Amino acid sequence: MIEAPALSAETEGEPRVTATPAALALIEEIRRDHPQILFHQSGGCCDGSSPMCYPADDFIVGDRDVKLGEIGGVPVYISESQFEAWRHTQLIIDVVQGRGGMFSLDNGRERRFLTRSRLFSGGEACAIPVIRRGDEAKAG
Template structure:
């Protein structure tokens, strides 16, 4: 049973390694909304101020992954799968200009997995 709330694909891990080599330590933020806000955004640590109420879902490739409180409420029943697809990245996200962008895929947790998350106080 995999109850990690955020998991990367191999392609995401490879892009994270490439961006870390260029920019140093990284973090991700998923805010929701339209335009760039609907994609996971990758920043150099220190270039983005995490909100006091933002929720850290976990880490991907050694980079902390945060989500806004409103998005957490919406997505808490799902595992976020961070992938990479061809296309232009978010305007402020570090993969901009790479010809690829991060993308969120998701799957619903089973009832058993969600109960385990609740027992751990993670939702």
């Protein structure tokens, strides 16, 4: 897996992405079958806007993907364009009954990951600039 660098996963103490206890339990279940996984927040094509869970070796993190943070020790990425639309939002990964996305590791478990969200309040800093993989080499 190629990991795109990103700035802090937090906005002055507030994580950009969190998970409910149900999501953390499903992550642990999936990791028994696939120890190294990652999430990519879907942008709405084939699987709506579901958080997609992939084996880390089967997904190439793109140059324009942003790392939001980690949940249960698992990195969570989002495309730069999606990040720009949701930059003032904290994502909360949850679980509901149903089928997961076609290519997501939650598929076939009769539970699926779901993204909930809340807007950062006025007192929470959320103006973290986007750093893409190609930008890090220029800054170094």
